[in-house]
Amino acid sequence: MTEANAGQKLYWNDAPGVKWITHQQALDRMNHSVAELVLNAAAPRTGEQVLDIGCGAGATTIMAARAVAPGGYAVGLDISGPLVRHANKRFAEEGLDNAEALQGDAQTQPAPEQGVDLALSRFGVMFFDDPVAAFVNIRRLIRPGGRLVFACWAEGNPWFDLPMQAAVAQLGPAEPKPADAPGPLAFREPARVRDILEGAHFTGVEIDTHEVPLVIPEGLEAGLEFCKHLGPISRHMTDKNGTEADFDAIMDRLRPAFAAFDTDQGLMIPGRVHLVQARA
Numbered sequence: 001m002t003e004a005n006a007g008q009k010l011y012w013n014d015a016p017g018v019k020w021i022t023h024q025q026a027l028d029r030m031n032h033s034v035a036e037l038v039l040n041a042a043a044p045r046t047g048e049q050v051l052d053i054g055c056g057a058g059a060t061t062i063m064a065a066r067a068v069a070p071g072g073y074a075v076g077l078d079i080s081g082p083l084v085r086h087a088n089k090r091f092a093e094e095g096l097d098n099a100e101a102l103q104g105d106a107q108t109q110p111a112p113e114q115g116v117d118l119a120l121s122r123f124g125v126m127f128f129d130d131p132v133a134a135f136v137n138i139r140r141l142i143r144p145g146g147r148l149v150f151a152c153w154a155e156g157n158p159w160f161d162l163p164m165q166a167a168v169a170q171l172g173p174a175e176p177k178p179a180d181a182p183g184p185l186a187f188r189e190p191a192r193v194r195d196i197l198e199g200a201h202f203t204g205v206e207i208d209t210h211e212v213p214l215v216i217p218e219g220l221e222a223g224l225e226f227c228k229h230l231g232p233i234s235r236h237m238t239d240k241n242g243t244e245a246d247f248d249a250i251m252d253r254l255r256p257a258f259a260a261f262d263t264d265q266g267l268m269i270p271g272r273v274h275l276v277q278a279r280a
């Protein structure tokens with residue numbers, strides 16, 4: 001039998017996981033509005049036990065740990081060793097004694113004796129090869145009646161669409177792959193998310209779509225530089241064996257498209273996310 005999420009395990013323990021460490025500060029700034037959306041909806045209370053699924057470098061674990069102190073605890077769970085080590089280093093630097101990151105797969109992580117009060121996630125739940133099995137397991141990690149709150153990308157995000165269009169215009173279309181394959185956009189269809197959660201026996205599923213600003217305060221050139229390392233362009237370049245010249249041409253196509261979002265406060269890319277809430 002193949003190990004669960006073997007492909008994602010390789011991916012996030014290799015160069016892409018390391019890129020999320022290198023660009024952690026810029027990613028956290030860009031996605032801060034989404035962290036606030038999740039934490040405001042989840043409303044962690046003093047003394048609660050919180051699980052942050054796919055915690056990455058730990059930004060939302062830190063927010064949760066602060067919200068539940070004193071007496072509460074936040075655990076980040078992530079499949080990536082490098083990101084877990086980085087998150088634990090940040091918790092120590094922040095002087096937090098009620099936060100910790102563990103390396104593990106949310107799809108198979110053994111349930112503790114007592115489940116957490118709240119499981120949350122910012123963009124960490126779209127990478128399961130069997131999402132129903134993963135959410136059945138996540139439900140076991142939450143106490144009966146406890147909350148699940150996460151954000152996932154919706155359809156219609158220039159942050160993904162414009163770089164991909166520029167890359168396809170230069171290098172041709174991507175190889176077809178199943179529409180629901182694990183990846184950042186796997187949960188873009190609310191009906192699918194509802195089916196997965198109800199299939200995993202969560203109750204009271206609510207899905208609301210929100211417009212959020214994705215901010216790169218340093219502006220257009222920093223945003224373009226960021227796209228070189230993260231997102232669809234670097235993936236498409238690898239898939240198509242793109243050259244440096246291809247890369248420059250893609251950036252020349254993307255620059256005028258992103259320029260429309262350049263403001264006095266920096267590059268403000270409109271984002272669309274689903275905020276998903278349910279009960280275990």
Ligand SMILES: C[S@@+](CC[C@H](N)C(=O)[O-])C[C@H]1O[C@@H](n2cnc3c(N)ncnc32)[C@H](O)[C@@H]1O
Nearest residue numbers: 012054055056078079080105106122123124127
């Ligand atoms: C897009 S990143 C988001 C990271 C973080 N939540 C944030 O907002 O900065 C997705 C994260 O999910 C983690 N991940 C992917 N599949 C996972 C799984 N099966 N179990 C636990 N974590 C997983 C990855 O290692 C990665 O850190």
